[in-house]
Each structure stands twice: as C-alpha cells, then as structure tokens.
Amino acid sequence: MQSQHSSNTSPSAASPVPSAAAAEDLVEQEEQIQFLKNELKKTQALAALGELTSTATHEFNNVLMTIINYARLGIRNREDATRDKALTKILEASERAAKITATILAQAKNRSESMEPTDLAGIIEDSMVLLEREMRKYRISVETQLDPQCPKVLASGNQIQRVLLNLLINGRQSMPEGGTILIRLNPSGDGKYAELTVRDSGSGIPRETLPHIFDAFYTTKDGPDESGKGGTGLGLAACKEIIDNHQGRIRVESTVGRGTAFIIRLPINADPPSKS
Numbered sequence: 374m375q376s377q378h379s380s381n382t383s384p385s386a387a388s389p390v391p392s393a394a395a396a397e398d399l400v401e402q403e404e405q406i407q408f409l410k411n412e413l414k415k416t417q418a419l420a421a422l423g424e425l426t427s428t429a430t431h432e433f434n435n436v437l438m439t440i441i442n443y444a445r446l447g448i449r450n451r452e453d454a455t456r457d458k459a460l461t462k463i464l465e466a467s468e469r470a471a472k473i474t475a476t477i478l479a480q481a482k483n484r485s486e487s488m489e490p491t492d493l494a495g496i497i498e499d500s501m502v503l504l505e506r507e508m509r510k511y512r513i514s515v516e517t518q519l520d521p522q523c524p525k526v527l528a529s530g531n532q533i534q535r536v537l538l539n540l541l542i543n544g545r546q547s548m549p550e551g552g553t554i555l556i557r558l559n560p561s562g563d564g565k566y567a568e569l570t571v572r573d574s575g576s577g578i579p580r581e582t583l584p585h586i587f588d589a590f591y592t593t594k595d596g597p598d599e600s601g602k603g604g605t606g607l608g609l610a611a612c613k614e615i616i617d618n619h620q621g622r623i624r625v626e627s628t629v630g631r632g633t634a635f636i637i638r639l640p641i642n643a644d645p646p647s648k649s
Contacts, residue, residue, distance in 0.1 A: 432473050432503055432505075432506055432507070433470065433473055433474075435506055436466045436467075436469050436470045436473065437470070439462065439463075439466040440463050440466045440467065440470075443458075443459040443460075443462040443463050443466070444459065444463060446458075446459045447459035447460060447463075472502045473502060473503065487529060488527050488528060488529060488619075489527070489528075489529075489530075490525040490526075490527060490642040491525055491526055491527070491528040491529070491530045491533065491642075492525050493523065493525075493526060493528075493533070493558055493567055493569060493639070494519045494521075494523065494558060496530055496533055496534050496537060497517065497519065497537065497556055497558065497569075499534065500534055500537050500538055500541065501515060501517075503538070504538070504541055504542075504545075507545070508541075508545060508554075511545055511548070511549075511551065512550075512551030512552075513544075513545050513548060513551060513552060513553070513554055514551075514552070514553045514554070515541075515553075515554045515555075515556065516553065516554070516555045516556070517555075517556045517557075517558075518555065518556070518557040518558070518559075519556075519557075519558045520558055520559040520560065522560065523558050523559055523560050523567050524560065524567065524641045524642065525641070525642045526566075526567045526619075526639040526640060526641055526642055527619075527639075527640055527641075527642040528619055528639055529615075529619075532615045532618075532619075533615070533619075533639075535611070535612075535615065536611075536612045536615050536616065536623075536637070537569075537571070539608045539609070539611070539612055540571040540612065540635050541554065541556075541571060542608075543573075543608065543609070544571060544572075544573035544575060544633070545573075547573055547575025547576050547577075547632075547633065548573060548574065548575040548576070552573060552574040552575055552632075553573070553574045554571065554572065554573050554574075555570070555571075555572040555573075556569075556570070556571055557569070557570040557572070558570075560641070561638060564641070565640065565641060566621070566638040566639060566640060566641060567638070567639050567641055568636065568637070568638050569636075569637040569638075569639070570634055570635070570636050570637075571634070571635045571637075572632060572633070572634035572635075573632050573633055573634075574631070574632040575632050575633060576629070576630065576632075577627045577628050577629040577630055577631055577632055577633055578625070578627040578629070578633055579629055580629075583625060583627060586609050586625065587609050587610055587612075587613040587623075588610060612635075616637055616639070619639055619640070620640055621637060621638050621639040621640060622637070622638045623635060623636070623637045623638075624636050
C-alpha cells in the first residue's frame, strides 16, 4: 500500500511553478506600483512647493502693500513727523522684504536637495521669517528653545524646511482661536541625533485617528483653509517619507483638547577625520 501511494504522487502535486506569462505580469505590476509611487512623490513635492510659494507670495504682497500705503501717506502729508513715520515704516517693511527674499534665495541656491551638513537652527529661523505675519494674523504665539550646542545634521535643507513648514501650518490650523507653538531643538541623550520638536496647544488628535495620520491621502480636514493651505492628505505622508529617507524618525504624541507634538530625530553629521 505504501508503494502504491508513493507511485500515485506526481510532480503536479508539488507547488506550481509560475509560467512565463505570470512572471511577466508580476514584473509589470511591480513596475506599475513603482511608477505610481514616483508619481505620488512628485505630487507631494508639488503640494509642498505650492504651499511654500503661497506663503512667500502672501508675505511679500503684505510687505509691498505696507510700503505703498506709507509712501502714499508721506506724499499726501507735508508734516515732518508724519513723513518721518512713513519713512520709518517703509524702511522696516523693506528690511523685512529683504529677509523674505534672502530666505527664498537660500532655498533656491544655498541649499541642495542632496544630503549635506545642515544647521537646523538656521532653517527654523528662516521658516519663521516666512510664517511670522501669518502666525500673528491667527493669534499664534511661537516660542523657540534652540540649543546652541546642537550639532549639524546630515540632511537636505530644502526637504527639512518643507517638513517644518508643514508641521507649523498644521499646528496653526489646529488652533482657530489662537494658541501657542513651541519649537525645541536639542541633541538627543545619546548624542547621536538632533531632536526637533514642534508642539502646539491645539485641539489634539483622537486616539483612533493617530495610526492613520501618516497615510497618503488621509485627512481629517474638509479641504484647504482660507489661506489655501492643507486638506490634501499629502502633507504628513510626505513628512514621514522625507524623514525616513534621512534615516531619521518622526513620531507624534497627542491628547484631545491639550495639543499635539511631533518629535523628529535626525542623525547628527559625522565629519570625516581630517587628513594629516
């Protein structure tokens, strides 16, 4: 009986070997998935660029309107005190315009998409130049705690600024009645990472929502707000992908009614030993 059972066993009972056509289909599916992933990256980058351009444009337009209005005031009034006030305001607005321009040029020229030693404190300061007026408009107080001893990280400055701007705008949107955002930068306890925290005092994120916030196209917003920002479901997904590509980590802590904190860890740049 045993020999009969053994003789009835045929190669067809083994695991089927994929046919050539099935293998081609599998390769084609993988290529399609990779294509869609690349398209998603492009969409994420365009969304981030769109928000950055919108922010910079609004800021620059506000500065220009200040200059125009005070120039008109100075022309209409012959009084020295009024003209001095108008010229002072024009000078202040012009200096702010120069800061905005320098920030945009820094992103366009001085920063690379490639990995290089990057000063996170400088990126934070540049980002606040772009968002200063917006935060003030929405009654958001921004506090910074930047450790001057925090070393540079190995990163793409442009990409990290996109992450920071996204987190700051998200924080602002979570506080429609105003509130506080804290930006903290310090070395990690083990000295291997720079730790960047963006904490808001907003509405918080429900526990059941937290596992999905980094999923592409997942959003709890109805759409862009009055400033034209947010609501695509791409922002946080892009943030996580950028940090992952930097061999870093991003996590979130949140309590409904008390606010949300995003904590980012990026590897500190290890300078190669100098040649003697």
